Amino acid sequence: MNILMPWTIKIYHIKTCLVIAFYLLSSALICQNDQSNEAKKKARISLDYFNYNNYGPRLKTTVKSKEDRSYVGVRGVRVDFFIEDDQNSDYLGFAITDKSGAINYGLPDTFYKAIDTSNYYRFLAKIEDNKYVLDASKIIDITRSKIKLTTQEEDSIRSIQFLVERPGPEGQLIPAVDVEVGIYVKRLFGLMSIAESEYTDENGIVSFIFPNDIRSDTSGNVLIYAKVEDHEEFGTLIGTSTTDWGVSNPSSTIHLERELWSAGSNAPISLVLTISLLILIVWGFILFLIYEVFQIRRLGQL
Amino acid sequence: MTDLQTEDKLKYSINTSEKVTSLLDDLYPRPFGTLGKIWIFGLLIFSLLGLYFYLIQLDQGLSITGLSDYTSWGIYVSNFVFFVAISLVGSLISAILKLTGAEWRTPLTRISEIIAVSAIIMAGIVIIIDMGRPDRMLNLIFHPRIQSPIIWDVIVISTYLVLSTLFLYLPLIPDFAIMRDRLKGIPKWQQKLYRVLSINWKNTEAQKKILSKAIRIIAIIIIPIAFGIHTVTSWLFATTFRPGWDSTGVGPYFVAGAFMVGAACVICAMFIFKKIYNYKDHFTEKHFDYMSRLLLMLSLIYLYFNINEYFIPAYKMKGHESEHLHDLFSGNMAPLFWTVQIGGMLIPIIILMFNKGRKPLIAFIVSMVIIVGAWFKRYLIVVPTLSYPLIPTTRVPDSWLHYAPSGPEWMITIGTLTASLLIITLLVRIVPVIPIVETAEDRGLDSQQLFLNTNEHIDALDN
Numbered sequence: 001m002n003i004l005m006p007w008t009i010k011i012y013h014i015k016t017c018l019v020i021a022f023y024l025l026s027s028a029l030i031c032q033n034d035q036s037n038e039a040k041k042k043a044r045i046s047l048d049y050f051n052y053n054n055y056g057p058r059l060k061t062t063v064k065s066k067e068d069r070s071y072v073g074v075r076g077v078r079v080d081f082f083i084e085d086d087q088n089s090d091y092l093g094f095a096i097t098d099k100s101g102a103i104n105y106g107l108p109d110t111f112y113k114a115i116d117t118s119n120y121y122r123f124l125a126k127i128e129d130n131k132y133v134l135d136a137s138k139i140i141d142i143t144r145s146k147i148k149l150t151t152q153e154e155d156s157i158r159s160i161q162f163l164v165e166r167p168g169p170e171g172q173l174i175p176a177v178d179v180e181v182g183i184y185v186k187r188l189f190g191l192m193s194i195a196e197s198e199y200t201d202e203n204g205i206v207s208f209i210f211p212n213d214i215r216s217d218t219s220g221n222v223l224i225y226a227k228v229e230d231h232e233e234f235g236t237l238i239g240t241s242t243t244d245w246g247v248s249n250p251s252s253t254i255h256l257e258r259e260l261w262s263a264g265s266n267a268p269i270s271l272v273l274t275i276s277l278l279i280l281i282v283w284g285f286i287l288f289l290i291y292e293v294f295q296i297r298r299l300g301q302l
Numbered sequence: 303m304t305d306l307q308t309e310d311k312l313k314y315s316i317n318t319s320e321k322v323t324s325l326l327d328d329l330y331p332r333p334f335g336t337l338g339k340i341w342i343f344g345l346l347i348f349s350l351l352g353l354y355f356y357l358i359q360l361d362q363g364l365s366i367t368g369l370s371d372y373t374s375w376g377i378y379v380s381n382f383v384f385f386v387a388i389s390l391v392g393s394l395i396s397a398i399l400k401l402t403g404a405e406w407r408t409p410l411t412r413i414s415e416i417i418a419v420s421a422i423i424m425a426g427i428v429i430i431i432d433m434g435r436p437d438r439m440l441n442l443i444f445h446p447r448i449q450s451p452i453i454w455d456v457i458v459i460s461t462y463l464v465l466s467t468l469f470l471y472l473p474l475i476p477d478f479a480i481m482r483d484r485l486k487g488i489p490k491w492q493q494k495l496y497r498v499l500s501i502n503w504k505n506t507e508a509q510k511k512i513l514s515k516a517i518r519i520i521a522i523i524i525i526p527i528a529f530g531i532h533t534v535t536s537w538l539f540a541t542t543f544r545p546g547w548d549s550t551g552v553g554p555y556f557v558a559g560a561f562m563v564g565a566a567c568v569i570c571a572m573f574i575f576k577k578i579y580n581y582k583d584h585f586t587e588k589h590f591d592y593m594s595r596l597l598l599m600l601s602l603i604y605l606y607f608n609i610n611e612y613f614i615p616a617y618k619m620k621g622h623e624s625e626h627l628h629d630l631f632s633g634n635m636a637p638l639f640w641t642v643q644i645g646g647m648l649i650p651i652i653i654l655m656f657n658k659g660r661k662p663l664i665a666f667i668v669s670m671v672i673i674v675g676a677w678f679k680r681y682l683i684v685v686p687t688l689s690y691p692l693i694p695t696t697r698v699p700d701s702w703l704h705y706a707p708s709g710p711e712w713m714i715t716i717g718t719l720t721a722s723l724l725i726i727t728l729l730v731r732i733v734p735v736i737p738i739v740e741t742a743e744d745r746g747l748d749s750q751q752l753f754l755n756t757n758e759h760i761d762a763l764d765n
Contacts, residue, residue: 260449261449262449263447264445264446264447264448264449267447267448267449268449271448271449272448275448275454275457279457279461282461282523282527283461285519285520285523286461286464286465286468288519289468289472289516289519289520290468292512292513292515292516293472293501293516295512296475296501296502296503296509296512296513297501297502299502299504299506299508299509299512300501300502300503300504300506300509301502
């Protein structure tokens with residue numbers, strides 16, 4: 001007994017130690033897990049569908065998290081994209097957010113295969129197991145649409161027509177009525193509205209008169225944008241067309257004129273003359289003084 | 303001629319000759335003593351340290367300085383403006399006082415011209431130091447943009463450098479000739495230097511006429527150029543929209559400040575040479591009194607411009623100007639601003655108003671304070687306004703928001719200041735601090751007797 005006692009105590013100690021170690025390890029793991037979850041921030045994800053001239057639809061996503069009192073974009077978050085219907089969910093691909101937390105994702109071939117048979121589709125954007133933000137997802141439902149932007153000039157009146165079509169009850173395209181359309185021209189840093197927004201009529205068409213005083217590039221070209229913005233069924237639809245209806249900007253050649261702000265080779269003549277004259281006068285005196293020094297030297301040699 | 307008349311003439315001649323010899327012995331440049339050698343050594347060390355750090359800056363770029371996209375002009379540009387300001391002293395003492403007929407200026411002219419040349423050389427060097435890529439200085443020459451005030455500054459500084467050097471050199475020609483003929487026991491290089499620089503001067507009437515005309519011309523044209531150099535430097539600031547600089551009064555404000563610090567420099571130089579060369583007879587209490595009165599007048603003019611430059615914008619407190627002025631009056635810059643304004647200007651003005659305040663020692667101390675204050679005043683003109691960019695940028699590095707000169711930047715700046723003193727020290731080793739010929743003429747001596755190789759003097763020696 002006396003011999004066994006130490007062994008018993010020893011085994012008892014080992015068991016106790018193992019239990020304590022297990023407890024500590026599991027607690028640490030749980031804490032670590034909790035801490036990592038605490039370090040992650042709640043993400044706010046947005047998902048928008050864009051159709052440019054019926055060509056190459058895109059999905060735009062932003063991932064933001066709250067910092068102080070405002071939401072800021074989170075960089076480097078992977079977002080997976082899916083297209084779904086009632087039965088299936090097809091994986092489209094993934095993209096990583098840029099420094100502003102944004103993704104502009106061009107839909108791949110998988111998308112076109114998936115929509116062959118359907119006029120309605122559901123997109124899913126999903127964040128999973130990311131080290132910066134908690135899991136999040138966003139779904140949007142889009143109805144297939146078709147747009148067409150045309151321009152015409154009759155009796156000096158320049159007009160723009162924008163047609164929006166949507167699937168009918170039997171799948172054929174019919175005019176989309178009462179869709180709000182805005183009209184813009186492209187400027188250097190954004191879009192400039194050139195008329196009040198209008199709603200499509202019973203033919204799915206909206207018309208705008210193009211103003212005669214829109215500045216353009218030197219060739220008179222302007223890029224016209226007709227835009228259905230964030231429509232609940234169609235997403236964002238953008239039709240563009242380039243016309244030569246603009247007024248070319250005469251001030252674009254201002255840097256070629258002789259002005260104070262021009263290049264050195266185009267300095268104002270009056271300034272060049274004034275400064276040159278001053279330099280000539282002063283340096284004329286200096287050269288005369290140097291000549292006088294040589295005169296003094298010459299007189300000393302006589 | 304009776305024997306009595308001949309004896310009187312001989313006595314007069316001996317007496318005059320003694321006076322000439324005594325004057326020349328007094329005014330010849332002197333070799334350095336122990337203290338002078340230590341002084342030169344100290345200046346050399348700091349100048350070489352400055353050069354060493356500049357070589358590092360050349361290698362690593364301006365990143366070793368405290369300059370940033372916000373404060374792109376720091377103590378280098380402050381130092382540049384300071385040197386340009388000091389360089390105006392030559393035109394003040396030698397040209398303006400000459401044209402106004404102030405005869406007491408004679409002993410001050412040479413030293414003020416030496417200070418001017420030294421300062422304008424260093425101004426040119428400092429502005430190149432401020433360039434991250436000094437090789438691009440050539441672009442200013444090969445691809446100038448005449449509309450830019452920077453080009454105007456380059457033109458006017460190089461012109462003023464040439465004019466100042468000529469203004470120092472021309473009155474020195476007769477002095478070089480005297481030293482060429484009379485100074486014995488000097489190194490060969492020094493003899494050769496005097497021979498070359500005296501350009502065969504024989505003190506003939508024809509030579510004197512040409513020299514006198516040349517000095518009169520240069521005394522006239524250097525004045526507008528001197529005003530121009532500091533006005534154009536002020537336009538580097540005034541042609542921008544920045545608070546503190548966007549003012550039509552910056553030109554005269556800069557010129558007034560420059561004359562003030564220039565006059566202070568001359569008083570300091572007078573005091574130092576009076577002590578080390580024992581020039582009590584040349585730099586008398588009268589000279590200190592007159593120069594102090596001149597300094598007082600210039601300080602009052604500068605005070606007037608200061609009130610204009612700060613009071614009127616402070617009355618309106620518009621936009622960015624308000625931020626800038628609050629920073630100066632009660633913000634980060636307030637301790638320096640009020641120390642400079644009160645300690646570097648108001649208190650010196652009060653002291654200089656009293657007779658005792660214009661005594662040599664007090665005038666020297668006051669002038670030293672004015673010079674130090676003037677350096678920091680340039681810092682206050684250049685740096686604080688740059689802390690308020692007109693196009694505010696968010697998320698800039700914290701280091702951009704506050705400018706603090708780096709160690710290498712300080713060392714380079716100190717190096718330029720010591721290099722300037724080194725130039726002055728080396729120049730006074732080879733040229734007389736006080737003009738010999740003019741002083742002799744002021745004392746009623748026949749300047750002709752100063753020259754050994756003239757025909758008249760040879761005749762006198764024969765008799």
